[in-house]
Amino acid sequence: MTQQSGALRVLVVDDEEGFRDLLRWELASAGMAVQTATSGDEGVDRLNESTFDVVVTDITMPKMDGLKLLQHVKETSPQTEVIVVTGFSAVETAVYAMRHGAYDFILKPYDMNDLMSRVKKAAEAYSRCRSCGRSNP
Amino acid sequence: MTTANAVQKPSVLVVDDEPGLREMLVFGLTDRGYDVVAAGDGDEAIAAVGKRKFDLVVSDIMMPGKSGVEVLKCIKEVHPTTEVIMATGYATLETAIESMKRGAYDYIPKPYELDRLCAVFEKALERQRLKARVGHLEELNRLKSEFLANMSHELRTPMNAIIGYSSLILDRVYGDVPPKQEEGIKRIAINAKNLLELINNILDLSKLSAGRVPLFVEKFAVADIVKEVTDTMECLVRERKLTLTAIVPDGLLIKSDKTKLKQVLINLIGNAVKFTHEGGITLRVESDSVNALVRLSVSDTGIGIEEENIQKLFQEFNQLDASSTRKYGGTGLGLCISKKIVELNGGTINVTSKVGSGSTFTVTLPLEADAPPPAELPSLAIPAALTNQKVMLAIDDDPEVLKLLADSIEGTAYTFVGAQSGEEGLALARQLQPHVITLDIMMPHLDGWSVLQILKNDPLLQAIPVVIISIMENRALGYSLGVTDYIVKPFDRKDLLAKLARCDRAEARKVLVIDDDEAIALLLKDALTFQGYEVQTASGKSDVLAKLQTRPDVVFLDLMMPQLNGFDVLDIISKDESLRNMRIFVMTAKNLSPEETQYLESRVEMIVQKGSRSSESILGLLRQKLGTIKEAATK
Numbered sequence: 001m002t003q004q005s006g007a008l009r010v011l012v013v014d015d016e017e018g019f020r021d022l023l024r025w026e027l028a029s030a031g032m033a034v035q036t037a038t039s040g041d042e043g044v045d046r047l048n049e050s051t052f053d054v055v056v057t058d059i060t061m062p063k064m065d066g067l068k069l070l071q072h073v074k075e076t077s078p079q080t081e082v083i084v085v086t087g088f089s090a091v092e093t094a095v096y097a098m099r100h101g102a103y104d105f106i107l108k109p110y111d112m113n114d115l116m117s118r119v120k121k122a123a124e125a126y127s128r129c130r131s132c133g134r135s136n137p
Numbered sequence: 138m139t140t141a142n143a144v145q146k147p148s149v150l151v152v153d154d155e156p157g158l159r160e161m162l163v164f165g166l167t168d169r170g171y172d173v174v175a176a177g178d179g180d181e182a183i184a185a186v187g188k189r190k191f192d193l194v195v196s197d198i199m200m201p202g203k204s205g206v207e208v209l210k211c212i213k214e215v216h217p218t219t220e221v222i223m224a225t226g227y228a229t230l231e232t233a234i235e236s237m238k239r240g241a242y243d244y245i246p247k248p249y250e251l252d253r254l255c256a257v258f259e260k261a262l263e264r265q266r267l268k269a270r271v272g273h274l275e276e277l278n279r280l281k282s283e284f285l286a287n288m289s290h291e292l293r294t295p296m297n298a299i300i301g302y303s304s305l306i307l308d309r310v311y312g313d314v315p316p317k318q319e320e321g322i323k324r325i326a327i328n329a330k331n332l333l334e335l336i337n338n339i340l341d342l343s344k345l346s347a348g349r350v351p352l353f354v355e356k357f358a359v360a361d362i363v364k365e366v367t368d369t370m371e372c373l374v375r376e377r378k379l380t381l382t383a384i385v386p387d388g389l390l391i392k393s394d395k396t397k398l399k400q401v402l403i404n405l406i407g408n409a410v411k412f413t414h415e416g417g418i419t420l421r422v423e424s425d426s427v428n429a430l431v432r433l434s435v436s437d438t439g440i441g442i443e444e445e446n447i448q449k450l451f452q453e454f455n456q457l458d459a460s461s462t463r464k465y466g467g468t469g470l471g472l473c474i475s476k477k478i479v480e481l482n483g484g485t486i487n488v489t490s491k492v493g494s495g496s497t498f499t500v501t502l503p504l505e506a507d508a509p510p511p512a513e514l515p516s517l518a519i520p521a522a523l524t525n526q527k528v529m530l531a532i533d534d535d536p537e538v539l540k541l542l543a544d545s546i547e548g549t550a551y552t553f554v555g556a557q558s559g560e561e562g563l564a565l566a567r568q569l570q571p572h573v574i575t576l577d578i579m580m581p582h583l584d585g586w587s588v589l590q591i592l593k594n595d596p597l598l599q600a601i602p603v604v605i606i607s608i609m610e611n612r613a614l615g616y617s618l619g620v621t622d623y624i625v626k627p628f629d630r631k632d633l634l635a636k637l638a639r640c641d642r643a644e645a646r647k648v649l650v651i652d653d654d655e656a657i658a659l660l661l662k663d664a665l666t667f668q669g670y671e672v673q674t675a676s677g678k679s680d681v682l683a684k685l686q687t688r689p690d691v692v693f694l695d696l697m698m699p700q701l702n703g704f705d706v707l708d709i710i711s712k713d714e715s716l717r718n719m720r721i722f723v724m725t726a727k728n729l730s731p732e733e734t735q736y737l738e739s740r741v742e743m744i745v746q747k748g749s750r751s752s753e754s755i756l757g758l759l760r761q762k763l764g765t766i767k768e769a770a771t772k
Contacts, residue, residue, distance in 0.1 A: 009483070009503075033503075035428060049430065049501050051483050091233045095244045098237030105234050 007033040008123045009051065013043040013069060014058040014085075019108075023056065026112055027119065040064025044072055052080050053126040054103075054119050059086040059093065067097060074101040081122035085110065146172040147262055148189075152182040152196035152208060153224075158249065162195070165251045171258075179203025183211050190216045192265065193258055197247070198225040198232055206235055213240045218268065220261035224249065285343040292336045293584065294611055299329045301590055301618055308594065338470040341581055345477040350581075351536060352394045352481060353557065359389045359422050359431065366402045367420065373410055380417030381406070389424050391431050392505040396558070397478045401486075404471040405435040405498045413439030413495070424504070434499040441492040450488060451476045475500075529637065530571035531555045532562030532588060533606070534580040538626075542575060542606075545630045551637065559583030563591055566598055573640045576620075578607035586618065593619045602640040606633075649689035650674045651681055651706060652724070653698045661693055681706060685716060694741075696725035707740055 010032045014020045020036050027034045035050070037043040041064045043057065055073055059066035070082050081103035086093065094105045103122040106115060149171045153159040159175050166173045174191070176182035179202050182194075194212055198205035209221050220242040225232065233244045242261045245254070303326040306314060314322065344350050363385045374381040402420070409418040416438030423432045442450065451472050479486045484502035529551040531542045539555035546553055554569060556562035559580055566574060574592065578585035585605060592598045602621035612623045622636045648670045652658040658674040665672045670691075675684040678701040685692075685706075692710070696703030703723060710716045721741040729737070729744070737744050 007505075033429065048487070049428070049485060050503060051480065051485070089230050091228045091230055091244065094230055094233050095237055098234060099243070104238075105230075107230065 007031055008053045008120070009033045009035075010119060010123075011035050011037065011043060011046050011052045011055045012057075013037045013040065013055065013061070013066065015039060015061045016058070019058070023115075026116065030116060032119070040066065040069040040072075043069050047073065047077065047080075051077065053123040055080060055082045056115075056119065057082060057084060059084060059097075060088070067093075067100070070097060070100055070102055079126055081126050083115075083118060083122055085115075146170055147192045147258070148172045148174070149258070150174050150176060150182060150185055150191040150194045150196075152176045152179070152194065152200075152205070154178055154197060154200040158197075158247070162249055162251075162254075166255075169251075169255055179205070179208045182208045186212050186215055186219075191219055193261060194219055194221045195249075195254065196221060196223055198223055198236070199227065206232065206239060209236060209239050209241055218265060220265055222254070222257055222261065282343045282346050285339055293333065293340075293579075293586070294614060296329055296333045296336065298614055300326060300333065301586065303329065304590065304594070335470075337581070337584070338474060340579070341474050342470055342477070344581075345474065345481070350478075350481065351534075353396070353536075354392055354394055356390055356392045357395050359391055359433075360385045360387065362395060362399055362402070363420060363422060366399055366406065369403060370406045370410070373407070374418065377410055377413075379410060379413055379415070381420070382417060383420045383422075385420075385422045386424060389422065389431065390504075391502065393482050393502055394478075397482065398500075398502075401475040401478055401500060402433065402435070404475050405500075408471065408498075409435055409437035409439060409496070413437045416495075426504075429504045430501055431504055432499055432501050434497050436495060436497040438495040441494055441496055442488070442490040443492055447488055447490060451486070528552050528554055528569050528571040529573050529575065530562065530565055530569060531575045531606075532559060532580070532585070533575075533577035534558060535577070538577065538606075542633075545628075545633055546637070549634065549637070559585070559588040562588060566592065566601065567595075570597075571601060573602050573604060573621075573637060575604045575606050575624075578605060578611075586614075589615075589618050589620065604636055604640065647687065647689040648672045648691045648693065649684050649687075650693045651698075651703075652676060652693070652695035654695065657695075657724075677701070682709070685709065685713075688715065689719065691720045691722070693722045693724060696723060707737075711740065 008031075010027050012020055012023050012027070012034060013036070014023070015038050017038075020038070024034045024036050035046050035052075037046050039061050040057075043055070044064070046052075047055075055069070057066040057069050064072075066084055066086070070084060073080050073082050078101070082101065083104045083106060084097045084102045085106045085108060087108040089107050097105050103125060104118050106118065149166055151159055151162045151166070151173060152175075153162070154177055156177070159177065163173045163175050171193075174185055176185050178200050182196065183203070185191075186194075194208075196205040196208050205223055205225070209223065212219055212221055217240075221240070222243045222245060223232075223236040223241045224245050224247050226247040228244070228246055236244050242264070243257050245257065303322050305311065306322055307319065307326065341350075363383050367381055367383050370381060406418060406420065418438075419434075419436045421432075421434045421436070423434075424430070425432065476486050479500050479502065482502055484500060487499045487501070488496060489499075490496035527550050529542075529546055531539055531553065533539050533542070533555070534557055536557065539557065543553040543555060551572070554565060554571065556565050560583055562574070562576070563583075565571075576585045576588055580588075585607065589603060589605075592601065592603060599619075603619070604622040604624060605615050605620050606624045606626060606628055608626040615623045621640050624632060624636060648665050650658045650661045650665075650672060652661075652674070653676040655676075658676070662672045662674055673684055673687070673689070675681045676698065681701060692706075694703050694706055703725070707721070710719060710721070722743050722745065723737055723741045724745045734744070
C-alpha cells in the first residue's frame with residue numbers, strides 16, 4: 001500500500017471567512033494540500049470529488065452543521081479523520097462528536113501550533129488505517 | 138468473544154471510591170439482572186479485570202491513587218471489547234475528550250441515575266454485539282478475498298496449460314494439423330484466453346480489495362496517454378462504425394500511475410463502445426487548477442443506465458443484468474476494478490446517465506497523486522554499457538522483490554536489470570539479450586506463463602535460461618514449458634546464486650540423437666531445437682564415438698542400427714567414467730525380450746516403442762520426462 005509521502009490532503013470547513021482563510025494559509029504554509037468549504041453541504045461536495053486525509057470542521061454552520069458532516073464522512077469515507085473545532089464548550093457535544101468517530105475536539109480560540117500537530121497526528125492515524133485496510137472503530 | 142445473551146447475565150464492574158454510591162449501584166444493578174462486582178479504587182479495579190473479563194465497567198474518574206482514566210486505559214489494553222462508561226461529579230471538557238479518546242463508551246454526570254445508566258448499558262451491549270458481528274463478517278470477507286486470490290491462481294494454472302499447449306499445437310510443434318482440427322483448437326485457444334481474462338480480473342479485484350497493489354506514480358502528459366488509449370481503441374470503434382473524439386488541453390501534465398490510469402480509460406471506452414449502437418464516444422480532459430484536479434470524462438450516445446441501477450454499477454459481483462453480460466460480453470468487474478484503481482490514485486469516479494441518450498463516466502484525479510516515486514527502485518534506466526555484461530533480467534510486478542533480487546546478486550558477476558511487468562520484461566529481453574531471466578508468475582495483465590510462452594516462441598529469446606521465482610509451486614508445468622529452474626518464494630540468496638550458477642552450465646543443454654533413420658533423427662532434432670536444446674545427430678560407429686566425446690547431457694538412442702547397435706553404445710557409455718551422468722532415452726521398433734527390457738530399464742530413463750505411438754506423442758513423452766528429470770535434479 002502506498003504511504004503518504006506526498007502532501008497531506010486537508011479539507012477545512014467553516015462559515016467564518018477569517019478563520020477559514022487563516023487556517024488554509026497556515027496549513028498550506030506547512031506544506032499541506034488544502035481545500036476549503038463554507039458549509040457542511042459544500043464540504044460534502046468536496047468530499048465527493050476528492051479523498052482527504054483529514055477534515056477540520058466547525059460545528060455551527062448554516063444548513064448542514066459540522067456534526068452532520070462528521071457523520072457523513074464516517075459513513076462514506078470512514079478512514080478520513082475528522083477534527084471538530086468549536087467556540088461552544090459543551091461536554092455533551094464533545095462526547096457526541098468523539099463517540100461518532102471524531103479524531104479530536106478542539107475549542108476556539110486555539111493555539112495554531114497545537115492545531116497543526118493534531119492535524120499531523122490525525123493524518124498519521126489515517127495512513128495507518130489505510131495501510132492496514134482497517135476501517136475506523 | 139463474549140456476547141451477552143438472554144441466558145447469561147451481563148457482567149458489570151462498578152468502580153467508585155465512595156462506599157455509599159458504590160453499594161447503591163451494586164444493589165440497584167443486581168436487582169435489574171446484572172452480575173455485579175465492585176471495586177473501591179483503581180488498583181482493585183485493575184486486579185478484578187486481570188481475573189476476569191467484564192462486559193461493562195462503570196468507573197468514577199476522580200479517585201485517590203489511580204484515576205478513572207488510568208483504569209480505562211488499562212481495561213482497554215487487556216479487554217478491548219469491554220465497554221467502559223466514565224462517571225464524574227466534576228465534568229470538564231478535557232476529561233471528557235480524554236476519556237472518549239481512550240475508548241470510553243460514554244461520559245456521564247454523577248450522582249448516578251439508575252434508569253439512565255441502565256439505558257446506556259443496553260446501548261453499550263448492543264454496540265458490543267454489533268461489533269462482534271462486524272468483526273466476524275470482516276474476517277469472513279478477508280477469508281473470501283484470500284480464497285478468491287488462491288482460487289484464481291489454481292484456476293490459472295490449468296488455463297495456462299490449455300493455452301500453452303493449444304499454441305504449441307497451432308505452431309505445428311507436434312506435427313501437422315489438419316484444417317478442421319486447427320479450427321477447433323483455435324476456438325479452444327480463444328475461449329481459454331477469454332476465461333483467463335475473467336480469472337485475471339477476479340484476481341486483480343481481490344488484490345485491490347486486499348490493498349496489495351502498489352502504485353507507480355510518474356509525471357506524464359495527459360495528451361500522451363489519451364493518444365495511446367485512442368490508438369488502442371480505434372480499431373474496435375471503427376469496427377462498430379462509431380466515432381471516437383478526444384478533447385485534451387495541450388501541455389497538461391499530471392502525476393499519477395500511468396499504466397493503471399490507461400487501464401481505467403480503456404475499460405471506460407470499451408464499455409461505452411459495448412453499449413453504443415450509433416453515434417460516438419467522447420473522451421474529454423479538463424483541468425481544474427484551483428482545486429488541483431483533473432477530470433477525464435468518457436461520454437457516449439448509448440443505451441444509458443436507469444437511475445436505480447447507477448449505484449449498483451460499481452458494486453463487485455453485481456451485474457445490472459446477467460443477460461446483458463451474455464449479450465454484450467465482459468466480466469462485469471471492469472468498473473469495480475476501475476473504481477478501486479481511481480481511489481488508490483486518490484481520485485473518484487462518477488456517472489451521470491439518461492436512458493436512451495447516453496452516459497458519462499467522469500474520473501476526477503488530483504493533479505499530483507501521492508505515492509513514492511519509482512526512482513528509488515533498482516532498475517530501470519539501462520546504461521548503454523550493459524549490452525556487454527552478464528545481465529540478469531528480473532521480471533516481477535512487486536518492486537520489493539526486485540529490490541531484494543538486486544541486493545541478492547550484488548557482488549556477483551551479474552548486473553541487475555528489473556522489469557515491473559511482463560510487457561516491460563519482454564521489451565528489455567529483446568533489447569538486452571540477458572544472460573538469464575528470473576520470472577514471477579502472478580503478475581497483472583501478462584502473467585509469467587504468458588511471458589514464458591512468448592520467450593520460448595521467439596527464436597531470438599528461446600535459448601535464454603529462465604528461472605521462475607514464484608509463490609506458486611508448479612514445477613512440472615514450468616519444466617514442461619521449458620524453464621531452466623524453479624524457485625518457490627520466499628527464496629534465499631544461496632539458493633538463488635546456486636541456481637544462477639547452474640544456469641551457466643544448463644545453458645548448453647546438449648542433446649545427441651543416435652539413429653540411422655534420418656527422418657526420425659531430423660524430426661527429433663527440429664523439435665528439440667525448437668525447445669531450445671542444442672542438438673546433434675549421429676549414425677555410424679566412428680560418428681557416434683566422436684560425438685559422445687562432446688559429452689552431451691541427453692542421448693536419444695535407437696537400438697537397431699547396422700554397424701553399432703544400441704546395446705553396444707550403452708556399453709561404451711557405461712564404461713566411460715566421464716559419460717556417467719548422461720541421460721539416455723531408448724527408442725526402438727524392436728520387440729524387446731523381458732531380459733532386454735529389464736537390462737534397459739536399469740540403465741536408461743525411458744524406453745519408447747517406435748510405431749506404438751505417433752511421433753507427436755513420443756515427443757510429448759520425452760518432453761515430460763525431461764521436465765521431471767530437471768525437477769528431480771533441483772530437489
